Amino acid sequence: MKTPILLSSLQIVPRRLFPTTLILLFISIYMHGQVTENVEKPMVLLAKAMIDVESGTTIRNPAIYIRNGKIETIGDGLKIPDGLEIIDVSNKYIIPGLVDAHTHLCHEYRRDLDIVPGSNTIAETVLRNEGDRALLGAKNAREMLMAGFTTVRDLGNSGMGAAISLRNAINKGWAVGPRMFASTRALSPIGGQFVTMAYEAQSAIIPKEYVAINGIEDTRKAVRQAIYDGADCIKVIVNNNSLVLSQEELNMIVGEANRAGLKVAAHATHGDDPSMLAVKSGVNSIEHGYTISKEVLDVMANQGTYLVPTDRIGVRRYQQRIQRALQAGVKIAFGSDMYYHHNELTRGQLAVRTYQSYKEAGMTNLQILQSATMHPGNLVSGKEKIGLIQSGYFADIIALDENPLENIKALENVVFVMKEGQIVKNDTD
Ligand SMILES: [Zn+2]
Structure with missing residues (x-):
């Protein structure tokens, strides 16, 4: 998200810059939907x-x-x-206000409709158009806000532009939801996260969710395209079932993104190598990192790379990984990665339940509160301050019946x- 521009800023524009600067400012306000409603x-x-x-x-x-x-x-x-x-x-x-550093607001997974594991995500891509995805996102965005999430970082699986449309709609007041930092399509090895599909289907389906990168020039172009498409941050999938991006490709992603002022979130699973490649390239966060080792965590702690765990209750290896991260001194930023449909609970109610997995992993209530607010706020924000009740921060504030330090x-x-x-x-x- 770009820095909001208030009309009061015009008062300090030097006279000699008119009228070009004024026109540019108004174009910028229009393009980013940052109107003056918050005055x-x-x-x-x-x-x-x-x-x-x-x-x-x-x-x-x-x-x-x-x-x-x-x-x-x-x-x-x-x-x-x-x-x-x-x-x-x-x-x-x-x-x-709560911050969720890993959402998929324009995505809904229905296990009951799976033909084979993972096929439901493909079916969604086939059956739902961009409008459907954006409106689904509007429902989920409202539910997240009502559960207390005032900021989210939305990391793909949102069609080609649904999350960007949703972010713009929220900024313009057309939809109600958290402040959104959206990535557009994830950059990934060939095939993205889809199971191997028939050759004839690949070119029609996969580019709706992923941008396959294959070599340095492809990578540069993919990042620039994402920025042009309105991305606030870049999501990269370092590895899928059989392919891993190269160090050179990851370095290019981070370099191009940083040059434009964008941060990079790296999905990395299945062993240590993908995580280490991503960390060495300078990404801002490792998503999931289910099996991440002390060796990688030590480098992350040194560099200030966040871990976004995306955990579920009752999984021992997740809990052990949280413990390793805490011992290494890695900052944990909450990410729900919630995209499941539930018949009774809203998207926001499902997301807040994820904090219990942190409790189960041995985090103190204060550590959980920090991972729910200041750490992800710092991770996802640009120039604006998010995640604390302090002077200069956005007035994102939620109220509770009980003291969360005593009962999370x-x-x-x-x-x-x-x-x-x-x-x-x-x-x-
Ligand atoms: Zn995810």
Whole structure:
């Protein structure tokens, strides 16, 4: 996501740059959907307590001063100037809005419709057009926001452009959802993540979900195409069933992406080699890393590469990998990787349940809170600050009935959601 441009910025544009600069600014505002809806009157949010997820301290009776969608200052609740709008959740605990660093909002997997394992994803690509995918994404985006997720990084499996359309729709106010950082199609070895399909079907189906890269020039072109298509970040699948990208291809991806100010998320599974190649190329996060070794984790800790675990409850090897990562000092950024259909639970309710897998792996409640907010916020953000309740950060704030430092399951019942200074859910009483 590009830096929001407010009309007030125009006041500091030097006169000699008019009118070209003005025109460019307006084009930029139009292209990125960053209109001026978040220019608001100042307000103050009062709460019972605020969890400072960075330090782990609980601050009683905080007053959060908010202007233009950002947090200005945090006071003690005693001196509130006249004329401020007061938002009173003074019987609730507040924390930063949740951040999910690995979503697939425009994708829905129905196990019950599988013919062979994995075929349902192919069927979705065949049966649903871009509009269907974007509208499915709008439903999931709303559900994620209502569960407390104010920011997501959406990593492909969204058709050729559905996630970009969804992000733009949210930015324009056409749809309700979290702030989105979208990758467009994932770059991958030939075949992407699809099981081997008939030759005649390959060229029709695979490019709807993946950009196959095969050599350095292919790689350069794929990254530039993603940026042109509106990507906020690049998703690369380092390895599929039988193919692994080369170090040179990965270096090219990171170099081209970074030059344009984009970060890179690397899907890496099946042993250590794909992860090490990706880490050495300078990607910002390793997704999944189910079997990642101490050797790779040590390099990640040195370089500040995040691990986005995408775990499920009850899997011993996932838990052991979390432990290895913590011991190595690798920062863990929450990623739900949630794309399953459920008859009773929303996408957001399914995503928040994933925190229990971290609990099961031995993470403390504070570590889980950090992985749910400040770590992924830092990982996915560009110039803007996301993931803490501190001066200068987006006013993304959620409220809970209980103190999550004492009971992490409190995250499964978010009763109030503010995104960028706007209240989008308020079930407090
Ligand atoms: Zn995924």
